[in-house]
Amino acid sequence: MNIAVIGGSGQLGRDVVSVFRESHDHAFSLTHAEIEICSFESVKTCLQEKSPAVVVNTAAMHHVENCEKEPAAAYAVNAIGVRNIALVTREIGATLIHVSTDYVFDGKKSTPYAEEDLPLPLNVYGNSKLAGECYVRTINPKHFVLRTSALYGKHQCRGKGGRNFVDLMLELARTRGWVRVVSDEFVSPTPTYDLARQIVSLSRCDSYGLYHATSESSCSWYEFAREIFSLAGVQVNIEVANPGEFPTKAPRPAYSVLENRGLNKIGLNKLVSWQEGLERYLTEKVPAPLPSGIR
Numbered sequence: 001m002n003i004a005v006i007g008g009s010g011q012l013g014r015d016v017v018s019v020f021r022e023s024h025d026h027a028f029s030l031t032h033a034e035i036e037i038c039s040f041e042s043v044k045t046c047l048q049e050k051s052p053a054v055v056v057n058t059a060a061m062h063h064v065e066n067c068e069k070e071p072a073a074a075y076a077v078n079a080i081g082v083r084n085i086a087l088v089t090r091e092i093g094a095t096l097i098h099v100s101t102d103y104v105f106d107g108k109k110s111t112p113y114a115e116e117d118l119p120l121p122l123n124v125y126g127n128s129k130l131a132g133e134c135y136v137r138t139i140n141p142k143h144f145v146l147r148t149s150a151l152y153g154k155h156q157c158r159g160k161g162g163r164n165f166v167d168l169m170l171e172l173a174r175t176r177g178w179v180r181v182v183s184d185e186f187v188s189p190t191p192t193y194d195l196a197r198q199i200v201s202l203s204r205c206d207s208y209g210l211y212h213a214t215s216e217s218s219c220s221w222y223e224f225a226r227e228i229f230s231l232a233g234v235q236v237n238i239e240v241a242n243p244g245e246f247p248t249k250a251p252r253p254a255y256s257v258l259e260n261r262g263l264n265k266i267g268l269n270k271l272v273s274w275q276e277g278l279e280r281y282l283t284e285k286v287p288a289p290l291p292s293g294i295r
């Protein structure tokens with residue numbers, strides 16, 4: 001199959017391209033230099049020329065604080081940009097696989113959110129992503145909207161810059177020997193490689209719709225950090241941060257755990273527990289300069 005991956009230079013996009021290629025599909029990467037999703041003309045020219053059967057959209061403005069400061073820019077990318085992709089994919093008859101977020105929920109529940117739960121975003125990022133979801137679902141019937149959570153992978157997250165949470169924790173342990181991490185925000189940390197495999201498996205079927213797609217089970221950021229150090233064999237002084245110790249302008253859901261109910265229903269849930277995903281990530285990490293004390 002001919003597959004186009006928008007956001008192809010991103011953390012998730014790069015893994016999506018690799019996994020499709022491993023599966024012998026003809027996947028090509030569309031970087032920001034090649035496509036500007038905010039421009040209908042750019043999307044149309046690019047996709048019509050390549051005529052893919054499947055388009056995966058991983059492009060987004062997802063730095064939560066920047067979205068709060070620049071709502072027009074967030075909506076231009078996460079809503080109107082996605083609308084452009086939905087319109088063009090419908091026109092060329094392509095399936096659209098679009099990546100969304102757990103931040104469409106307000107986090108007031110204490111049990112995992114299913115696809116049937118009412119979204120109620122707390123911040124501009126979540127609102128703009130929800131608008132993007134609505135465009136996809138109402139414009140192109142051949143769609144998969146996948147909500148995911150707390151991504152990390154071997155490639156750099158371009159929108160947030162710096163290291164992912166796992167690598168940051170290991171770096172802080174090495175350079176400082178202590179970390180303080182919040183224990184009042186719960187997520188399902190999901191490796192980009194696992195999500196990429198899930199995307200490839202869905203591209204083979206026509207059970208279109210909205211799906212939650214995160215690692216199984218959940219943890220607080222503090223529990224996640226503890227597991228990172230435990231699996232990596234790192235000695236570090238880890239403490240629970242006080243509520244409000246890391247103030248942010250944009251409110252965030254305290255509990256954004258998702259249940260992969262839809263994927264289970266169609267028998268295509270490929271995602272493993274967050275601990276298993278983390279263990280594989282740490283094992284496969286480039287064995288180059290490991291911090292001292294890490295086996």
Ligand SMILES: NC(=O)c1ccc[n+]([C@@H]2O[C@H](COP(=O)([O-])OP(=O)(O)OC[C@H]3O[C@@H](n4cnc5c(N)ncnc54)[C@H](OP(=O)(O)O)[C@@H]3O)[C@@H](O)[C@H]2O)c1
Binds near residue numbers: 077
């Ligand atoms: N990261 C997370 O923790 C997380 C959690 C839940 C959901 N998600 C969702 O997962 C998806 C992938 O995230 P990621 O971590 O892979 O992000 P990423 O590393 O920042 O990649 C996003 C890619 O989109 C490109 N892009 C941005 N604006 C664009 C535009 N206007 N036109 C064309 N391309 C554009 C970026 O290119 P440039 O960098 O060159 O601009 C980048 O290559 C996003 O939809 C995000 O909302 C992420």
